[in-house]
Structure formats: C-alpha cells, structure tokens
Amino acid sequence: MDYTEKVLEYFRNPKNMGRIENADGIGKVGNPVCLLPGQKIQTKKGLKKIEKLAEGDEVLANDGLYYRVTKVVKRHYEGEILRVENQMGSIELTFDHILLAIKIPSGDKFKRTKNRRLLTLAWYHASELKKGDFVLYPLPKEQKDIDYVDISVKKKKWDFKSYEIPEVLG
Secondary structure (H helix, E strand, C coil), rough: CCCHHHHHHHHHHHCCCCCCCCCCCCCCCCCCCCCCCCCCCECCCCCCHHHHCCCCCEEEECCCCCCCCCCCCCCCCCCCEEEEECCCEEEECCCCCEEEEEEECCCCCCCCCCHHHHHHHHHHHHHCCCCCEEECCCCCCCCCCCCCEEEECCCCCCCCCCCCCEEECC
C-alpha cells in the first residue's frame, strides 16, 4: 500500500520528537477514534453500532479478516464532520479519519476507460478525498453457507442503469 504525500511528510520530518519515560503506548499512523456514535461497523456477528462495540468483539479489517477489539477508546471532538456517501449508504466521520481509497485525477481519461486500472490505492485522510474518488470496502475472506441475504438497498428514482434487487435473496 502507498502512503499519501502528507503522511510521508510526517515520516520524513517527525514533530514532537524525544524520549518518553515509561512509555506505555504504541503509536500508529492515523487516529483510531474518528467515527461518530451511530455508525455501523461490520462484526463477525453482523453490523453493530460503534458505541455498542466491546473488547473481544471481532471487526472486519481492510485485509478481509476479522480482528478482536483489544481496547475501546472514546474522545471528545468539536469540529467539522465529513459525510461519505455511495449507493450502499453513508458514514459520518472526522476529517482526520484514514480511509483506503483511490484518488481519481480530473478529466475523463481515468473514469470510464481501461486506464482506471493504472490508478493505485493508498491510505488518505478523509479531508483529502473529493467527490468521484473511490473509497474501498473490505470483502470478508471467510466463507460460510447461509439460507438468505437481507438487502436494504433501494434503487434511486432516476437510476436507469441498475436493476431492481429483491429485499431478500434466498
């Protein structure tokens, strides 16, 4: 995966350097507490509101595998909220939340042609993305037999390309 130029700049020129006595934390790129209450997270047992997550729950990560929640963290946030929308739904998050995405250059050269395959995915802060960029969702690698799938996605009124999907597939 590639890092954005902004993240690479932090690596090249770190700030607040020094030694911390009795350090008890592990630093990571990005901020793990950037989603608002009410946002749904994919767990091994289905979608769950983020505020209902607890230590031990297994959540889907970008590599398609489920990982246990080791610590639940909350923070007070005052600032702008960004809403990311697509046909599957929407999510509200802070501007510093990191998303796996593909940035689309302006112009039609990359939008509807085979050149789209030349674009690379990377981690971006939500504030770096714009309308038309692709935010990627993980696909679970685990497979299991199920009797039906409950789908709650409705076709938009002026969408003449998509087919109507039944609410339950079975």
